Amino acid sequence: MASGDGIQIPSRLPLLLSHEGVLLPGSTVRFTVDSPRNMHLVSQRLLKGTSLKSTIIGVIPNTRDPEHDTDDLPTLHKIGTAGIAVQVVGSNWPKPHYTLLITGLCRFSVSTLLKERPFVLAEVEQLDKLEQYTTPVTEGATAKGGELGELSHKFYQAAIQLLGMLDMSVPVVAKFRRLLDSLPRETLPDVVASMIRTSNKEKLQVLDALTLEERFKKALPMLTRQIEGLTLLQKTRKISPEKEKRVLSVRKGGALRGRQFNLEEEAEDEDGDDTAVLEKKVHAAKMPEAALRVCLKELKRLKKMPQSMPEFSLTRNYLDLMVELPWSKSTKDCLDIQAARTLLDNDHYAMDKLKRRVLEYLAVRQLKASLKGPILCFVGPPGVGKTSVGRSIARTLGREFHRIALGGVCDQSDIRGHRRTYVGSMPGRIINGLKTVDVNNPVILLDEVDKLGKSLQGDPAAALLEVLDPEQNHSFTDHYLNVAFDLSQVLFIATANTTATIPHALLDRMEVLQVPGYTQEEKVEIAHRHLIPNQLEQHGLTPQQLHIPQDSTQDIISSYTREAGVRSLERKFGAICRAVAVKVAEGHRVTVTDASTSKRPALQGGFNSFHVCSDKAAVPEMPIVIDHVALKDILGPPLFEMEVSERLTLPGVAVGLAWTPLGGEILFVEASRMEGEGQLTLTGQLGDVMKESAHLAISWLRANAKTYQLTNMGGGPDPLEGTDIHLHFPAGAVTKDGPSAGVTIVTCLASLFSGRLVRSDVAMTGEITLRGLVLPVGGIKDKVLAAHRAGVKRVILPKRNQKDLEELPANVTADLDFVTAANLDEVLNAAFDGGFPGIASSHTQPQLTSKL
Ligand code: ADP
DSSP: OOOTTOSOOOSEEEEEEESSOOOOTTOEEEEEEOSHHHHHIIIIIITTOOSSGGGEEEEEEOOSOGGGOOSSOOOOOSEEEEEEEEEEEEEOSSSSEEEEEEEEEEEEEEEEEEEOSSSEEEEEEEOSOSGGGTSOOOHHHHOOOHHHHHHHHHHHHHHHHHHHTSOTTSHHHHHHHHHHHHSOGGGHHHHHHHHSOOOHHHHHHHHHOOSHHHHHHHHHHHHHHHHHHHHHHHHHHOOOHHHHHHHHHHHHHHIIIIIGGGOOHHHHHHHHHHHHHHHHHHHHTOOOHHHHHHHHHHHHHHHHSOTTSHHHHHHHHHHHHHHHSOSSOOOOOOOOHHHHHHHHHHHOSSOHHHHHHHHHHHHHHHHSTTOOOOEEEEEOOTTSSHHHHHHHHHHHHTOOEEEEEOTTOOOHHHHHOOOTTSTTOOOOHHHHHHHHHTSSSOEEEEETGGGOOOBTTBOHHHHHHHHHOTTTGGGEEOTTTOSEEOOTTOEEEEEESOSTTSOHHHHHTEEEEEOOOOOHHHHHHHIIIIIHHHHHHHTTOOTTTEEOOHHHHHHIIIIIOOOSSSHHHHHHHHHHHHHHHHHHHHTOOOOOOOTTOSOOOOOTTSOTTOEEOSOTTSOSSOSEEOOHHHHHHHHOSOSOOOOHHHHOSSTTEEEEEEEETTEEEEEEEEEEEEESSSOEEEESSBOHHHHHHHHHHHHHHHHTHHHHTOOOTTSOSSTTTTEEEEEEOOSOSOOBOOGGGHHHHHHHHHHHHHTOOBOTTEEEOOEEOTTSBEEOOSOHHHHHHHHHHTTOOEEEEEGGGGGGGGGSOHHHHHHOEEEEESBHHHHHHHHBTTOOOOSSOTTSOOOOOOOO
């Protein structure tokens, strides 16, 4: 034993007020500090000091609830432990705090408080001798007679007994053993109390025990309780002592790292069970051999790992996922083609071609269960029911449905998962989806395959290829799982707005089914059969409360929406339902008026046009009928006006038809000319092909200026002489490209150069050649539907697109007058009232004089 005063701690110590734990001499504990006083202590003392002395601080247990910590200093516990800060780590997340690793040296008592701010500084008195914790065991120290000697001997024996019950192969247990042998017996109560599972209160008792004897007396029961607990556990659990040792040593591992403070006994006891439960689950998950092997291996590793290791939770999460995956869970297909037909018909109006193909597909699947056919891919504008058909297919088959949105996915690990070596790694969307639906044969809808991106992290399309390939997908390997999962039972369906951007290899695997936009009439039908009833139901309304006449629906379609599908139409109905629901809920009484009277009494706080059916014999107030005026009240002024005829009031404007992934659209082309040097200016976000069309058009018109009597501003024979031309494609910052605007540009310029107006009800599409031929273009159906929507009466098309007209619904073809043109002469003749006569025959070869 060291004699005299021995090594002294400084007599003035800064004090760390610890909410979370009790530091005992001889142990090392991690503290997280975030209160202002403690933070100041760290920043102004620990981080500023340069000597060893400045790293010594006093740790005083603060029993006050940190929640109620106020600015004034709480009454401090009288005894604390001086410790040396061996590590300081600062972090700003989730809020600024420091983590300190402190090794306890000896007890002290507080004599006087010197200051309270910015951190507490106190005059202290050292209570333990410092040497005993650092000096190796000596004869003198152990050979104690009397009661104390007996106590210390008993304590040592008990500690050895506990050690015998733990697994020596775990490093922390081995360290425990080393400490036990090397430290003087006096220090054992402190060291052991901090290593075995004890509550803060118990540790506080040990801290407060100032005499050695008292300390042994306090700590011994804790030690024996621990031993009894272990013996009981081994008996009752009936698990092999080997395993028990491991489980317990895992806990010890946690304890020895100073994490024991917050761990409740019961909670810990469950962990052992947990692993056993997990093991049972692994066996019950019916996974294939290979997966089972991996799981068992991981389980084995898990059992050896201390819980505090970050890898513990990684492995745990992995195993949890593995046991949750539907390795051999599936639903039984119940396919009755007749019923499927009815269901598809009931769910969707129109789209006959698509429904027919889907039924064929399902029928073949029924005949040959292991169909390795192509993947169906529905291609069409948004809101035409692609997703909803996918959902119906799942329903007809009695399968689960899962949708994976691929828009913007540019990393292959989105599909295939991250390897488990990364922190925060996850399985990919396919595996995640299967986990969600909990069966291995759902219908998975790969939405928007045309919007896949590409990045440095690998090509997601390549990963998808593997998913979709029937030759490979029975052993699809997600990087996270790292074992094969059989996807061959999954029915994949894809959707896209356009095939143009679907990667080729992927497109190759798929059978494309075009889903074109709807005509006005189809939309009215869809609205009344599906959208309105759906929206009514979703808003808790009945047809007896709200009635939307067909006229109003047509109004909504033409004045409030401009789309190929029915998505915004559905939203408009939603808005109407909400407005009406408020009225119904408020229980407003609605005055009986006649639907045909234009003057309606304004209703208090509501839509002044809400009125009941004119049929006065019916129920008095209901249903609320939405007429044109009510529409304006609810949806505001019309968003789209029939603007075509209004805009064609000057020479130099023509209407073209464009195709976009969102459906067909009408496209205005405007031209103007001014004095200049024959410059052509193009504006409106045009692509290269479109610019070329403009040059082609000008060349052809200059070459044929004489024939058609086109002149420049001064009346000269070359339309470009002394003239600058500006061509503009209004409407938006959308990039426009493609050759099909050729005929429109020619018509627009012909109108400008001749000063004649283009017919206000005509729209056109077609590619042109330098010689004035009109070449066929794509997307005719969507374009014609757009023209029809916009109220156009005549559509000019390339002759070779004639065959595409067969696909159009009869009511559309009946409304429109189609002119098919083989050359520009025919186009111009159809585009202008009274034709566009040339003097010479248009079939003579034009002279090429253009320098453009
Ligand atoms: P997409 O996937 O093509 O973008 P959705 O499947 O999401 O479109 O369809 C949008 C909404 O329109 C859904 O509520 C759907 O039920 C409805 N819908 C679309 N087409 C039809 C149709 N032919 N018959 C009935 N409802 C339809």
